[in-house]
Every structure is written in C-alpha cells, then in structure tokens.
Amino acid sequence: xxxxxxxxxxxxxxxxxxxxxxxxxxxxxxxxxxxxxxxxxxxxxxxxxxxxxxxxxxxxxxxxxxxxxxxxxxxxxxxxxxxxxxxxxxxxxxxxxxxxxxxxxxxxxxxxxxxxxxxxxxxxxxxxxxxxxxxxxxxxxxxxxxxxxxxxxxxxxxxxxxxxxxxxxxxxxxxxxxxxxxxxxxxxxxxxxxxxxxxxxxxxxxxxxxxxxxxxxxxxxxxxxxxxxxxxxxxxxxxxxxxxxxxxxxxxxxxxxxxxxxxxxxxxxxxxxxxxxxxxxxxxxxxxxxxxxxxxxxxxxxxxxxxxxxxxxxxxxxxxxxxxxxxxxxxxxxxxxxxxxxxxxxxxxxxxxxxxxxxxxxxxxxxxxxxxxxx
Amino acid sequence: xxxxxxxxxxxxxxxxxxxxxxxxxxxxxxxxxxxxxxxxxxxxxxxxxxxxxxxxxxxxxxxxxxxxxxxxxxxxxxxxxxxxxxxxxxxxxxxxxxxxxxxxxxxxxxxxxxxxxxxxxxxxxxxxxxxxxxxxxxxxxxxxxxxxxxxxxxxxxxxxxxxxxxxxxxxxxxxxxxxxxxxxxxxxxxxxxxxxxxxxxxxxxxxxxxxxxxxxxxxxxxxxxxxxxxxxxxxxxxxxxxxxxxxxxxxxxxxxxxxxxxxxxxxxxxxxxxxxxxxxxxxxxxxxxxxxxxxxxxxxxxxxxxxxxxxxxxxxxxxxxxxxxxxxxxxxxxxxxxxxxxxxxxxxxxxxxxxxxxxxxxxxxxxxxxxxxxx
Numbered sequence: 001x002x003x004x005x006x007x008x009x010x011x012x013x014x015x016x017x018x019x020x021x022x023x024x025x026x027x028x029x030x031x032x033x034x035x036x037x038x039x040x041x042x043x044x045x046x047x048x049x050x051x052x053x054x055x056x057x058x059x060x061x062x063x064x065x066x067x068x069x070x071x072x073x074x075x076x077x078x079x080x081x082x083x084x085x086x087x088x089x090x091x092x093x094x095x096x097x098x099x100x101x102x103x104x105x106x107x108x109x110x111x112x113x114x115x116x117x118x119x120x121x122x123x124x125x126x127x128x129x130x131x132x133x134x135x136x137x138x139x140x141x142x143x144x145x146x147x148x149x150x151x152x153x154x155x156x157x158x159x160x161x162x163x164x165x166x167x168x169x170x171x172x173x174x175x176x177x178x179x180x181x182x183x184x185x186x187x188x189x190x191x192x193x194x195x196x197x198x199x200x201x202x203x204x205x206x207x208x209x210x211x212x213x214x215x216x217x218x219x220x221x222x223x224x225x226x227x228x229x230x231x232x233x234x235x236x237x238x239x240x241x242x243x244x245x246x247x248x249x250x251x252x253x254x255x256x257x258x259x260x261x262x263x264x265x266x267x268x269x270x271x272x273x274x275x276x277x278x279x280x281x282x283x284x285x286x287x288x289x290x291x292x293x294x295x296x297x298x299x300x301x302x303x304x305x306x307x308x309x310x311x312x313x314x315x316x317x318x319x320x321x322x323x324x325x326x327x328x329x330x331x332x333x334x335x336x337x338x339x340x341x342x343x344x345x346x347x348x349x350x351x352x353x354x355x356x357x358x359x360x361x362x363x364x365x366x367x368x369x370x371x372x373x374x375x
Numbered sequence: 376x377x378x379x380x381x382x383x384x385x386x387x388x389x390x391x392x393x394x395x396x397x398x399x400x401x402x403x404x405x406x407x408x409x410x411x412x413x414x415x416x417x418x419x420x421x422x423x424x425x426x427x428x429x430x431x432x433x434x435x436x437x438x439x440x441x442x443x444x445x446x447x448x449x450x451x452x453x454x455x456x457x458x459x460x461x462x463x464x465x466x467x468x469x470x471x472x473x474x475x476x477x478x479x480x481x482x483x484x485x486x487x488x489x490x491x492x493x494x495x496x497x498x499x500x501x502x503x504x505x506x507x508x509x510x511x512x513x514x515x516x517x518x519x520x521x522x523x524x525x526x527x528x529x530x531x532x533x534x535x536x537x538x539x540x541x542x543x544x545x546x547x548x549x550x551x552x553x554x555x556x557x558x559x560x561x562x563x564x565x566x567x568x569x570x571x572x573x574x575x576x577x578x579x580x581x582x583x584x585x586x587x588x589x590x591x592x593x594x595x596x597x598x599x600x601x602x603x604x605x606x607x608x609x610x611x612x613x614x615x616x617x618x619x620x621x622x623x624x625x626x627x628x629x630x631x632x633x634x635x636x637x638x639x640x641x642x643x644x645x646x647x648x649x650x651x652x653x654x655x656x657x658x659x660x661x662x663x664x665x666x667x668x669x670x671x672x673x674x675x676x677x678x679x680x681x682x683x684x685x686x687x688x689x690x691x692x693x694x695x696x697x698x699x700x701x702x703x704x705x706x707x708x709x710x711x712x713x714x715x716x717x718x719x720x721x722x723x724x725x726x727x728x729x730x731x732x733x734x735x736x737x738x739x740x741x742x743x744x745x746x747x748x749x750x
Binding site for chain 1: 446557559560561593595596597598599600601603604605607608612615616618619620621637639640642643644645646647648649650651652653654655658659660661667679680681682683684685687690691692706707708
C-alpha cells in the first residue's frame with residue numbers, strides 16, 4: 001500500500017501539568033484554575049474560590065471492555081500527546097505531514113473572571129506554544145493561540161501579540177458565555193478586522209463551549225451517539241454567525257476553520273441559509289454582497305476524520321474547502337489506522353480532489369508549511 | 376419548458392377557524408386552545424386557564440417592503456391553503472401531484488394537560504382530515520394524523536384508530552416537552568411496533584416543537600437566517616434518536632419522514648453516527664445489527680425544497696431517500712415558482728435520480744397514490 005501523506009486540520013497537544021508554574025510568576029500561577037475529580041463531580045479551584053460541576057458521564061466511565069481507562073485517559077495514551085519528538089515520529093509513521101494543533105488547556109480560559117489574569121495567562125501560553133510547539137517544527141506544526149475575550153482591548157492587544165510572535169491561527173470557543181457578545185454581534189468587528197489584516201486564521205474546534213451549559217444532553221438508549229453528534233452543531237453555529245452577520249462579507253480575506261465537525265454539513269448549511277436569505281428576504285439584515293452559501297464556501301474550511309461522504313462534498317457539491325483531519329491523539333481520530341482511513345477515503349477519488357482535501361486546502365490556509373517527502 | 380411533475384413530502388393545510396365548534400361537542404370545543412395576539416405577546420386560552428407567551432419576532436414583523444402582512448399572513452395567502460378545490464387547481468398548475476399534508480392546528484396538542492381532552496380532540500381531528508382532506512383526493516392527498524401523547528394507552532388506541540380510518544401517516548412533534556418520554560426511550564417501543572405493523576409512516580415536521588422552549592433564539596445581525604437554520608436541527612435529532620436507540624433496527628419495516636429540513640444533513644449525520652458508534656464503541660448501547668448510517672439511509676426519508684446540493688446526496692453519496700417537497704402554501708416553499716425550481720434542480724440530473732427524488736421515494740412511502748398525467 002503506497003503511503004499517502006496528508007495534512008491535518010485538527011490535532012491536539014497536552015501541555016505539561018505544571019505549565020502555569022513554568023510560565024507564570026508564582027503568585028499568578030497559584031490563581032490559575034486546577035481541578036480534582038471526586039466521584040462524578042469535578043471540583044474546580046480558581047483564583048481563590050472553588051466550585052463543583054458535574055462531569056459528562058462519558059468522561060468518567062471506564063472502558064468496560066478494557067476495564068481500566070476513561071475516555072480522557074485513552075485519548076492521551078500516545079506519548080506524542082505530550083512529547084513533541086514522539087509526536088513527530090508518530091506523524092511520520094501515520095503519514096501526517098503538517099497539522100493544526102489545539103492546546104488542551106484551552107478550556108481554562110472561560111473559568112477566570114479577572115480580565116487581567118486571563119490576559120497574562122493567554123500571553124504566556126501563546127508564547128509557550130510559539131516556542132515549544134511551533135518552534136520544534138515550524139514548517140509542520142501550526143498551534144492555535146487563545147485570546148483573552150473578557151475585554152475587547154485585551155483581545156485585540158493579544159491578537160496583535162499573536163501575529164507578532166509568528167503564530168498563524170487563533171482558536172475561539174465554539175460557544176460563548178452569555179456575558180460575552182456572540183460572534184454575530186457588531187461589537188466583534190475589530191477582531192475580524194485585525195485578524196484579516198494580520199492574516200490570522202480564525203479556528204473553532206467543536207465541543208469547546210467552555211462554561212456554556214449545554215441544555216441538550218442525552219441519557220438512555222443511544223446516548224453516547226446522540227451526545228457525540230450534538231457537539232457538532234456548535235461549530236456549524238459559529239460558521240453561520242460569521243456568514244449571516246456579514247462579518248465574512250465585510251472581510252473577504254478572513255478565513256475560518258471549523259475542526260472535527262465533519263464537512264458535509266457545509267452544503268447543507270449553505271442551502272438552508274440561501275433559502276432563508278431569499279424566502280425570508282424581507283426580514284434579513286444585513287444584506288450581503290453574495291448569497292450566504294457563496295461566502296460560506298469561499299471563506300469557511302471544515303475538517304473531518306472518517307466521514308465517507310466528505311470527498312463528494314468537494315467533487316459533487318462544489319465545496320472546495322473540505323479538509324481532512326486526524327484528531328491525533330484522540331480516540332475519535334485516526335491514530336493507528338490513518339493510512340487505512342486515507343486509502344478508504346481517497347483511493348477512488350480523482351487525484352486533484354484528493355490533493356485538495358488532503359493537502360491543498362490546508363496549504364491555502366497556511367502557505368508557510370512545507371511539503372511532505374515526494375510531493 | 377416541459378412540465379415536470381413531482382410529489383411533495385411537505386405541505387400544509389389551514390383548518391377552518393371554527394373547526395372545534397364543527398367537530399366537537401360545545402362543552403369540549405369551549406375548552407380547546409384559542410389565542411389572541413396583543414402587541415408582541417400571544418394570550419393563549421386553554422381549558423379554563425390562560426397564559427401569555429412571547430412570539431418570535433419574525434411572526435409579528437410586517438413585511439417592510441409590502442408594508443402590510445406578517446409572515447403568517449403571507450404563508451396562508453393562497454386560497455388553496457384553506458380550500459381544497461382551489462388547492463388542487465394550484466397543485467395542477469404548479470406540477471405537484473401527490474403531497475403529504477400537515478394540519479396547521481397541530482401546535483394546539485401540547486398545550487392541553489387533560490389527557491382525555493387531547494384524546495377526544497385528536498380522534499375528532501383525525502376523522503376530519505380523513506374525510507375532508509384525504510377524502511377529497513385519496514390518490515393525491517396524504518394528510519398526517521396526530522396522536523394524544525399524554526398517555527401511552529391513548530396514543531396506541533388512536534394510532535389503531537388512525538389505521539382503521541385509512542390514514543397513512545402520523546406526525547409526531549419534532550421536540551417533546553420534558554414530561555413525555557423522548558423518542559429514544561424504551562417506553563416508546565409500543566408505538567413503533569404498532570406503526571410498523573399497521574404500515575403507518577412516522578413523520579416529523581421541523582419546527583414543530585410545541586411548548587418546548589428553544590433556548591437558542593438569535594437577535595441582532597443575521598438573526599432571521601440563524602433562527603431559520605436552527606429550526607432544522609430538531610428534525611435531525613428525531614432521526615438520530617430513532618436510529619441510535621435501536622428503534623428502527625428493531626422495526627425494519629418502520630419508515631420515518633423528516634419534512635422541510637433539507638436532505639444533505641442525512642449523510643452528514645450518518646457519518647457522524649458511524650464515527651461515534653465505532654470510535655466510542657465501548658460506551659455505545661444498544662449495539663445495532665448494522666452501522667447507524669445504514670439504518671438511517673434505509674428507513675429515514677427527508678424532504679427539501681430548493682437545496683441545490685440535495686440531488687447529489689442521492690447520486691454521489693448513495694442516500695436514496697431524498698425527497699422533494701413544495702412546502703405549499705408557505706413562503707419558504709416553491710409556490711409560484713415550482714416549475715422553475717424543479718427545472719433548476721433536475722435538468723442536469725440523470726432521469727432515474729430525478730424520478731426517484733421527485734416521485735419514487737414518495738411512492739415507496741405511500742404506494743397507494745396514483746401517478747401524474749403522462750407518467
């Protein structure tokens with residue numbers, strides 16, 4: 001079987017457990033969130049206070065067949081989840097060349113209420129990923145930065161910092177708490193302007209809703225499947241907010257990546273938005289310079305792992321920004337069977353379509369990455 | 376332009392305003408819900424009590440360009456929305472042959488708390504649609520029945536009644552209030568058994584969430600588009616509950632139609648469910664006799680109006696149960712431009728695919744309908 005190299009629009013890195021101690025002054029490190037799991041509750045300590053929250057069942061359940069690991073433990077089993085040299089060896093073995101790398105501590109951000117603490121922590125972690133992740137293989141690893149969203153002033157300053165230290169993407173949560181203006185509101189405009197100007201890609205990873213309480217969580221028969229699919233919708237909502245609000249229309253150079261949520265939803269969403277835009281036209285504002293689907297297809301990229309319908313989204317439905325993703329090292333991903341998956345997906349697909357989905361769309365977002373051996 | 380005939384998996388009929396007075400004894404008719412609109416609130420009177428609820432903005436807003444009608448008024452402007460002879464004339468003119476017809480008073484059902492009142496009302500309205508809608512053109516009009524869901528005993532008795540009076544489909548709400556077991560729960564099993572045995576199709580019309588409070592309603596830029604797309608997700612959830620819970624696997628003869636929500640979501644959902652089923656396999660129960668996508672593709676049908684990606688869902692992604700729908704007489708539908716829409720959708724599509732989407736899938740669900748002229 002010929003080795004098929006692919007770039008990945010979706011992967012994860014687990015920071016050292018003592019990251020805050022490493023990169024923040026002791027008095028600030030002490031204030032950062034940490035958590036303990038007790039029974040089915042997580043006790044979160046943050047900035048001198050603590051609270052408990054119920055954890056989703058699937059995070060706590062042990063794998064009954066194996067009898068030992070939770071889903072979180074299984075997801076970080078590969079040594080490459082924490083060790084970048086082991087990671088690069090895994091990537092070479094799997095046939096993954098460049099990858100978008102999400103930090104795993106990302107969910108701490110919405111827990112902090114002090115804008116100044118979030119600001120300093122984002123700044124420090126972004127510098128850390130720039131040197132410790134991107135720095136290890138700048139032509140292959142594209143870590144995503146985080147922004148302190150509690151004040152627009154801090155968010156903009158950090159976005160500028162992110163550009164200055166040479167990062168290429170910033171990840172925003174797929175759902176925002178109610179005290180932050182949502183992505184379709186005009187108040188977000190300065191972020192879109194600056195990201196466009198600085199050439200920073202906006203990424204949304206599905207399921208990164210932070211403290212947003214998801215009112216829809218299923219128990220009972222089929223619950224594991226239902227909850228898994230449900231997490232996809234947050235990413236779709238981010239994309240449609242950016243299109244429907246006119247943000248992407250006003251900033252044609254701004255590009256958005258929705259990671260891990262599949263790609264076949266994009267034509268679905270585009271057609272739905274077009275129908276609303278046309279049939280409910282009398283109620284729609286702002287008006288856009290092109291149908292919403294055209295803007296969505298032009299500026300939104302979407303990554304999938306195994307979805308067998310995803311390639312046809314490109315060749316049969318005209319959506320060019322379908323992008324493959326490994327989700328390394330998570331168990332939803334392809335680690336251990338990447339070559340099998342790539343061959344199943346692409347053996348019967350035209351070479352230009354395969355090239356576009358496995359590498360071309362990625363290189364359009366991140367032209368600085370190099371090419372895999374033989375390409 | 377050659378006339379293209381299509382069956383429609385989605386249309387609506389508006390009952391007479393005094394329906395309850397016509398079909399129920401006066402003391403029961405008096406207890407049925409009625410509503411008045413005051414400002415941006417609706418006052419609902421039901422069974423001796425009343426409450427007010429905020430109406431979605433788009434239902435209240437006048438069309439600014441036309442300066443006179445709300446979206447609800449526009450949606451029922453065609454005389455055929457209330458008058459079946461006018462309707463058949465419209466259908467002939469538009470090129471629509473057979474259609475699934477949803478009653479418009481459907482949303483009254485979850486407002487009533489007295490199980491006996493719901494039972495009598497469902498029984499009476501189902502008999503009315505059997506004689507007054509289906510009876511007018513039994514080979515073309517397929518009205519959907521309603522079930523009294525407050526007790527399983529009543530629901531089953533009415534489902535049997537529905538079959539006995541010759542109706543072919545029952546519509547269930549796309550979202551259920553918390554005091555009724557959701558569709559993935561085992562307690563729904565007797566409904567699925569009886570529907571399969573009686574050959575009754577289960578239909579879900581998107582946006583029929585009744586009293587379920589949707590926590591996600593958008594205001595601000597793009598709101599009209601965002602809210603429109605959001606209503607689609609309820610139908611997807613119904614389909615995935617029926618698959619993930621094993622209901623469709625246990626009842627391979629049971630067929631489900633999701634109306635008005637598009638069709639391109641089906642391969643998306645199938646691939647997501649397969650990924651969950653395989654990658655999170657250790658947490659999934661029940662196990663199914665086939666991958667969830669196969670069951671979804673086999674037993675779930677989905678109707679769309681304008682979605683240009685929908686035909687490729689059939690020929691490029693292998694989903695055979697894509698079904699066209701007119702949404703007559705609503706403004707989201709094709710009334711006034713049906714032929715234009717059908718030709719845009721299907722002129723470049725292979726004849727067998729066109730036949731399947733415009734008529735074949737419908738006839739598989741409802742083999743008793745006749746064929747259009749010349750077919």
